[in-house]
Amino acid sequence: MSDVNQALQRIARGTGIVFAGTVISMLFGFLSRAIIARYFSTGEYGVFNLALTILSIALVVATLGFQNALPREVAFYREKELSKLGRLIPTALIIVALNSLMITALLILGSDVVAQFFNETRLKYALKIMALALPFLALRGVIISITQGFGRVREKVYFQNIIYPVLYLILIVVGAILSFPFTYVFFAYVAAQALTLLALVLDVWKIRLFELKFSLDSKLGKKLVIFSVPLLLSGILSFVMNWTDTLMLGYYKSSETVGLYNAASPLARLIPIFLTSAGFLYSPIASQLYAQGKVEEMKRIYQVLTKWVFLLTLPIFAVMLLFPEATIKFFFGAKYVSAASALQILALGFMFHTFLGLNGMSLIVIGDSSFILFSNFISAAFNVLLNTLLIPAYGINGAAVATAVSYFIANVLMSLRLYQKTSIHPFSQSYLKPLIITFVSLAIIRSLPLRVPSIWEALPILAVFLGVYFFLVLLSRSVDKEDVELLLAVEKKLGVNLGIIKKVLGKFV
Known part of the structure; x- marks a missing residue:
């Protein structure tokens, strides 16, 4: 078996496991957010999202x-300097x-200043409490990124994707039932992160994948920090690009507007789910x-x-682009439907990110982290500028445009x-043909006068x-031999007979 097929099969197995874990994590995460959004006011939900955004930046x-450097570094050390x-x-x-x-x-000490900046007094106590979760996060x-360098997915799926969101959801449900305060x-x-x-x-410690000991090697630490600094700065700029919309909506508008926007934003961030899963x-x-x-x-x-990744992501993108009102109403309720246009705009931005593949991660693999810093700086600058120009006039739609454009710029530069x-x-030729079919098909459906009030009425149309779409993909002969070999590996792994699918694919390869 070739190196390409071996690598693809390993990535496919890992992608399936990480995807399943991510779906579970997002499901429980959405349930937690939905309970908070429904049980508390839009203003309180906005405060929660502002605090979470600030904590996310602090985490970087x-x-x-x-977290970005260690998977590559551990893989390289395992290959060359064990x-x-x-x-x-x-x-x-x-x-x-x-550092954490x-x-x-x-x-904690600066929470009052941050609260004054956003003109939101409730943010002060929120930050003081949530900051305690930072060392645990x-x-x-970092531990999960180390295990990633060993080519393992178990720790990410179990502890990041399942245990934490389940614990948090249980605690939120208990609080809602007992009518605890905000x-x-x-x-x-904090409790869920610590546990x-x-x-x-x-x-x-039990499986002894690596030793948990107190050992500080200043030379190795310095080398790791030097390699990671561009990735740190890139991470900060990525969060500027990802969360400037939320922060500037809080500054220019209100926590209620932030709450509305954060019904659309988490949904749109579902789109790169397969890309992220494959990248793990x-x-x-790729480093090896x-x-x-x-x-x-x-x-x-x-x-x-x-x-x-593009083909697997298409159904998620299609439902958000074609039926945004029904999608938001299903997850967050009718009071957030006004964020439908923002969802469509954000969906386009995140789909473009998926459409070009793992460009940033590949640059890390080849050691060109400095260019990632450059491209993130350019896109973040555009994001701040566009948010400043668009939010006062267009609110959440302006914020969505700023985010989508900044993603476009970053991905074009890195690619x-x-x-x-x-x-x-x-x-590749087998990728260009599905892209053309996608653009034409979506344009035709968008031109139809469809009125879909609920997600259940949207599903038959989507099906x-x-x-029709996948039939056209087969008809265009966009299936490669690696695709078939990957399918055979999945068939063997699952222990099922995919004879009909193989027979159909055989006619179009």
Whole structure:
């Protein structure tokens, strides 16, 4: 079996597991958000999202970019300098632990200033409570990124995707049943994060994947920090790009407007779910291939993955683009339907991100983290500028446009750089044909005078669209031999007979 097929099958297995975990995580996360949104006012829901956004930015600073750097670094050390791995891991954990404690103290002390900036007094106590979760969040993320470098998905799925969201949902439901005050939401968040980290540490200690010891290697730590600094700054800029809309809506408008927007934003962020899932094992596997000088194999993996991720993402994108009102109403209730246009705009931005594939992660693999910093700086600058110009006049729709445009700019820049450095691009012939079919099909359906008040009435229309779409994809002969081999591997793994599907595909390969 070729390196490409072996890598694709490993990534496919990992993608399936990570995707299942991500779906579970998002399901429970949406349930938690829906309960908070329905049980409390839109203003309180907005405060919760503002506090969560600020904590997310603090998390990027606290982890110093290690969450993006460690999967690659661990994979490289395993390939070339295994003896140093035992010192690298505890060094990374100690650095992050100390840094996160310092950031926590700054958040607590500066909560009053932040609350005054957003003119929202309720944000002060929210930040003081939620800041206590930062060390637990940071250490959990770094431990999971270390296990990712070992090519493992178990820890991410169990502890990040299942245990934490389930714990938090249980605590939120208990609070709603017992009519606890709004502050309980934040205490529940801290408790869920602390218990999840404790469970993860006990599990890692039990299986002895790596030693949890106190060992600080200043030379390795310095090297790791130097490599991670561009990724840290890129992470900060990514959060500027991702969350400036929420923060500036809070500044220019109100917490109620933030609450409306955060009905559309979390839904649109579902779109890269398959891309993110595929990227979890792509990073260590592509790092090993690149270390061996197998760039052509890496290119082919990139192209096949991008096509499959696009095809798998299409149903999610289609339902948000074609039936935004029904989608928002189903998840958040009728009072958030006014965010439907924002959902469509955001969906286009996140789908463009998916359409070009794992460009940023590939740049990390080849060690070009400085360009990621450059592209994120350019896109973040455009995001701030567009939000400043558009939010006062257009509110949540202006914020959505700013985010979509900034994603477009970042992805175009990173894809051009990746092609310049490695000749890697996603546009194989078998990918271009489904793209053309997609654009034409969606344009035709958008032109029809469809009125769909509920998600249940949208599903039959979506099913017909997808059936016709995938028939046209087959008819255009967009199926490659790697696609069939991947299907055979899935068939073997699941222990099912996909004879009919194989027979159909055989006629179009």
